[in-house]
Amino acid sequence: xxxxxxxxxxxxxxxxxxILVWHCIVCQTRQPEPGTLAAVLRSVxxxxxxxxxxxxxxxxxxVGGLVLDNHAKRGFLKVFWLRRCCRILPVxxxxxxxxxxxxxxxxxxxxxxxxxxxxxxxxxFVNTPFRLDALLCGAGVAVLVRNETVWATVRRRRRxxxxxxxxxxxxxxxxxxxxxxxxxxLLWFAVFYATLLIFVLLYQGSRxxxxxxxRVLCFWGSISYGLFMxxxxxxxxxxxxxxxxxxxxxxxxxxxxxxxxxFLACTAAAWLSRRFYESRFLKIGxxxxxxxxxxxxxxx
Numbered sequence: 001x002x003x004x005x006x007x008x009x010x011x012x013x014x015x016x017x018x019i020l021v022w023h024c025i026v027c028q029t030r031q032p033e034p035g036t037l038a039a040v041l042r043s044v045x046x047x048x049x050x051x052x053x054x055x056x057x058x059x060x061x062x063v064g065g066l067v068l069d070n071h072a073k074r075g076f077l078k079v080f081w082l083r084r085c086c087r088i089l090p091v092x093x094x095x096x097x098x099x100x101x102x103x104x105x106x107x108x109x110x111x112x113x114x115x116x117x118x119x120x121x122x123x124x125f126v127n128t129p130f131r132l133d134a135l136l137c138g139a140g141v142a143v144l145v146r147n148e149t150v151w152a153t154v155r156r157r158r159r160x161x162x163x164x165x166x167x168x169x170x171x172x173x174x175x176x177x178x179x180x181x182x183x184x185x186l187l188w189f190a191v192f193y194a195t196l197l198i199f200v201l202l203y204q205g206s207r208x209x210x211x212x213x214x215r216v217l218c219f220w221g222s223i224s225y226g227l228f229m230x231x232x233x234x235x236x237x238x239x240x241x242x243x244x245x246x247x248x249x250x251x252x253x254x255x256x257x258x259x260x261x262x263f264l265a266c267t268a269a270a271w272l273s274r275r276f277y278e279s280r281f282l283k284i285g286x287x288x289x290x291x292x293x294x295x296x297x298x299x300x
Contacts, residue, residue, distance in 0.1 A: 005204060007213060012058060013218060016055075020046050047189075057190060059132070064142040120183060173188055
């Protein structure tokens, strides 16, 4: 897994665009009357908040894979933390042994879901411990692709396995959303995006995934971190400037102009940050290398 997978940049681009649509369009328009065509059309982008879970899943997959590949090398903790500080990415707990860490993934995923059920509220959707299931599902995919025996079996039977999993997701998703079980729906999104990631990895380089390798999506993926950090602040500034201190809204022409201006401004800011600021720290982080050490066979 050392080679860069271009499709992952495309997925990252989809994730940030989902978040931008959620914050800049869905959250800035009034809730339509239930049962109307507008309500039906709004239902699809209405779940784009889950783009955050898609980000968490990718972070868990990439950082978790890094831990699995390098944890036994000399100076791992030092290099790991230095690189994380330079890259400004989420981290997983790396102080446990590899086997213990792998076996802890399942219970921790269940624990995150249990936290949301036990302590419902807005905090359950914005605090990291309550959303760890997406991050850890990504780490679980990293474990899966590094177990040669299991991954080879998945590759041989990928069509029936993915078909069965998609059927289960369709049924469970229908039940969860129909009954408003949002706390469990977050776990559903984590599993759904994990399935998407497995599909991408199984068919890596396939012509059927050309969309994920397009320059447009990969561009958005390359500046996704800056966009994620900047877009709400810039949106508030642009709307406040154009609308005399009013908050973001698409209710009138000034609001629409504010949203367009904010979109262009945060895109420019994220690109400039990536090109002239973040890249310098990434180069510093890449100077640190993991020393050779004893490698262990992954036992799941």
